[in-house]
Amino acid sequence: MAVYKRTYKPYSGELTANWTRFTILPRYSLAKIFDSKILIGLLLVSLLPFLVAATIIYFTNNPVARTLIGLRGESILSIDNRFFFQLLKIQGSLAFLITAWIGPGLVSPDLTNNALPLYLCRPFSRVEYVLGKLSVLFFLLSLVTWVPDLLLYGLQAELTGSGWFTANLPIAGAIVLGSLLWITVQSLLALALSAWVKGRIAASGLMFAIFFVAAGFGEAFNQVLRTYWGHTINLVYLINEVWADLFGVPTGVSFGRRIADPRTLSVPVGVAWVILLGVCGLCLLLLNRRLTAREVVR
Amino acid sequence: MAYRADELIVFENVSKFYGDVLGVNRISLAIGPGVTSLVGPNGSGKTTLMNLMTGLIWPTKGAVRVLGLTAQDPERFFRLVGYCTQFDSFARGITGREFVYDTLRLHGMTHKDAADRTQESLERVNMVEAADRKVAAYSKGMRQRVRLAQSISHHPRVLVLDEPLNGLDPMARAESMALFSTLGKEGMHVIISSHILHEVDRISDQVILLNSGYVVAEGQIQGVRDEVKEHPMQIMVRCSRPGFLAAKLFAEDHIMEAKLHDDGRGILIRTRDAGRFYSQLHQIVLDGELELEAVAPADYDVNSVYQYLIGSEGATV
Numbered sequence: 031m032a033v034y035k036r037t038y039k040p041y042s043g044e045l046t047a048n049w050t051r052f053t054i055l056p057r058y059s060l061a062k063i064f065d066s067k068i069l070i071g072l073l074l075v076s077l078l079p080f081l082v083a084a085t086i087i088y089f090t091n092n093p094v095a096r097t098l099i100g101l102r103g104e105s106i107l108s109i110d111n112r113f114f115f116q117l118l119k120i121q122g123s124l125a126f127l128i129t130a131w132i133g134p135g136l137v138s139p140d141l142t143n144n145a146l147p148l149y150l151c152r153p154f155s156r157v158e159y160v161l162g163k164l165s166v167l168f169f170l171l172s173l174v175t176w177v178p179d180l181l182l183y184g185l186q187a188e189l190t191g192s193g194w195f196t197a198n199l200p201i202a203g204a205i206v207l208g209s210l211l212w213i214t215v216q217s218l219l220a221l222a223l224s225a226w227v228k229g230r231i232a233a234s235g236l237m238f239a240i241f242f243v244a245a246g247f248g249e250a251f252n253q254v255l256r257t258y259w260g261h262t263i264n265l266v267y268l269i270n271e272v273w274a275d276l277f278g279v280p281t282g283v284s285f286g287r288r289i290a291d292p293r294t295l296s297v298p299v300g301v302a303w304v305i306l307l308g309v310c311g312l313c314l315l316l317l318n319r320r321l322t323a324r325e326v327v328r
Numbered sequence: 329m330a331y332r333a334d335e336l337i338v339f340e341n342v343s344k345f346y347g348d349v350l351g352v353n354r355i356s357l358a359i360g361p362g363v364t365s366l367v368g369p370n371g372s373g374k375t376t377l378m379n380l381m382t383g384l385i386w387p388t389k390g391a392v393r394v395l396g397l398t399a400q401d402p403e404r405f406f407r408l409v410g411y412c413t414q415f416d417s418f419a420r421g422i423t424g425r426e427f428v429y430d431t432l433r434l435h436g437m438t439h440k441d442a443a444d445r446t447q448e449s450l451e452r453v454n455m456v457e458a459a460d461r462k463v464a465a466y467s468k469g470m471r472q473r474v475r476l477a478q479s480i481s482h483h484p485r486v487l488v489l490d491e492p493l494n495g496l497d498p499m500a501r502a503e504s505m506a507l508f509s510t511l512g513k514e515g516m517h518v519i520i521s522s523h524i525l526h527e528v529d530r531i532s533d534q535v536i537l538l539n540s541g542y543v544v545a546e547g548q549i550q551g552v553r554d555e556v557k558e559h560p561m562q563i564m565v566r567c568s569r570p571g572f573l574a575a576k577l578f579a580e581d582h583i584m585e586a587k588l589h590d591d592g593r594g595i596l597i598r599t600r601d602a603g604r605f606y607s608q609l610h611q612i613v614l615d616g617e618l619e620l621e622a623v624a625p626a627d628y629d630v631n632s633v634y635q636y637l638i639g640s641e642g643a644t645v
Binding site: 040041043044045046047048051054057058059061062065139140142143144145147148149150151152153154155322323 | 478
């Protein structure tokens with residue numbers, strides 16, 4: 031064997047912090063996403079609730095403006111926990127559409143093309159890979175949920191004054207915690223489906239099935255057996271239960287109007303938390319199983 | 329010159345199973361600097377061996393150390409290793425330069441260092457002109473070169489290249505081979521996998537032949553060629569007069585052994601030169617000295633693998 035003397039120098043320069051490296055991945059994913067006209071449209075639609083809510087807050091706090099547009103009376107709506115709860119419900123639905131559109135395309139190209147070793151043969155772990163992909167969804171979904179809601183919260187506090195901000199801090203907490211929980215559940219589910227289902231359309235379809243077909247089955251189960259436990263496979267119902275608890279709104283109440291007897295609807299909120307977190311855990315297990323670097327060519 | 333353990337890629341009795349499926353079995357190797365080729369057909373274990381030495385998978389048994397390190401120390405280990413995979417996935421709209429730059433940022437380099445090393449590695453693979461074009465518009469060979477650029481851009485000491493010549497035109501192939509050779513001469517451990525030995529033997533200092541998860545030959549290229557050429561082959565002959573055939577062939581120096589079948593209608597021959605054996609058998613049959621029923625290699629697997637790996641120059645049948 032020839033004997034070689036090493037004549038080059040390995041890299042010995044400055045290194046960035048480990049925890050920042052996952053932020054490299056979203057860069058091109060986001061660029062690609064913002065090339066999509068459909069997604070831009072979805073994001074714009076998702077801003078509508080924010081604009082409507084901002085308008086309501088403005089008129090509610092401004093009697094002169096109300097008079098100018100011909101509205102008389104005390105106020106349009108009460109800006110309270112119920113207001114933000116209903117707003118988050120609408121934004122949560124729009125966030126779901128965004129997730130179903132972009133989530134399934136995040137991981138599957140890397141797996142289909144056997145490209146994971148490209149990422150994982152570096153000081154970059156599978157956890158960081160998942161974090162990088164998740165951050166794409168977290169960024170976008172935050173833009174349509176808790177970020178505008180906190181702005182609205184700030185607007186209301188500014189217009190109301192006199193201690194509204196501190197008196198209603200639990201609402202801000204509910205906005206952030208409730209949004210982050212929903213974003214986590216949806217994002218992990220989308221990534222797990224992206225990892226296991228090759229076709230993007232099929233993965234999006236499956237995501238709709240998990241949310242809506244399961245809800246239908248659950249409802250049928252409830253009707254046949256005269257129970258409410260069928261709701262435990264209805265993720266939308268479960269998140270609404272958690273949100274209602276976080277915002278301190280009685281279940282089955284919509285804009286102050288009782289729509290159903292809570293006793294026939296409620297799954298205990300603790301159970302809802304356990305199931306939603308269980309779904310997250312299951313998705314992580316599925317990702318852990320699927321995201322391996324090995325290629326077996328046989 | 330003997331290398332120290334921290335200058336070698338060492339496999340110590342390594343086995344890797346994927347469930348019941350064998351990846352590689354009982355591999356013991358010590359790979360020094362220079363160009364080493366892993367040669368074997370599909371499923372022979374080349375990629376498994378590469379994944380083991382790049383820390384992407386762990387051995388089921390045994391230990392792998394790359395220049396004294398294991399993947400349990402990922403920060404140091406992955407800086408030593410550059411991997412040019414067979415496959416890739418590029419984000420839509422990304423350019424070659426951005427791709428290499430991003431992989432360096434994943435290594436933790438700062439913007440300036442990453443940008444400088446991106447330029448340097450693109451120059452080495454002769455991709456500067458096309459660097460700012462979108463990867464989607466690249467030919468297969470250009471994609472291969474961009475992958476190569478990302479694998480050398482962080483200055484690794486071990487460069488693992490999985491089928492790096494696939495899809496390259498003759499010019500790019502020659503350039504890549506020259507680059508591998510140069511990197512090897514600079515003291516880098518360059519590990520190249522290939523289906524065909526004579527594709528890589530010109531630049532290889534060492535070759536490792538793999539089949540079905542086992543190392544079947546290793547060493548310097550000429551030694552392996554000689555080993556293959558001298559590898560005894562077993563050939564089964566069914567004929568009317570096997571005793572006559574044995575007597576006729578025993579005078580030949582390439583015949584090592586002849587075993588008569590119990591039914592007296594066949595013979596198993598071990599020879600170092602199957603080509604000569606077949607010529608002589610052909611002549612005997614033409615002379616009408618025996619009637620032939622069947623002739624078949626008894627260890628066809630090994631033979632066919634060697635023939636496949638070595639190509640026509642080393643073919644013995």
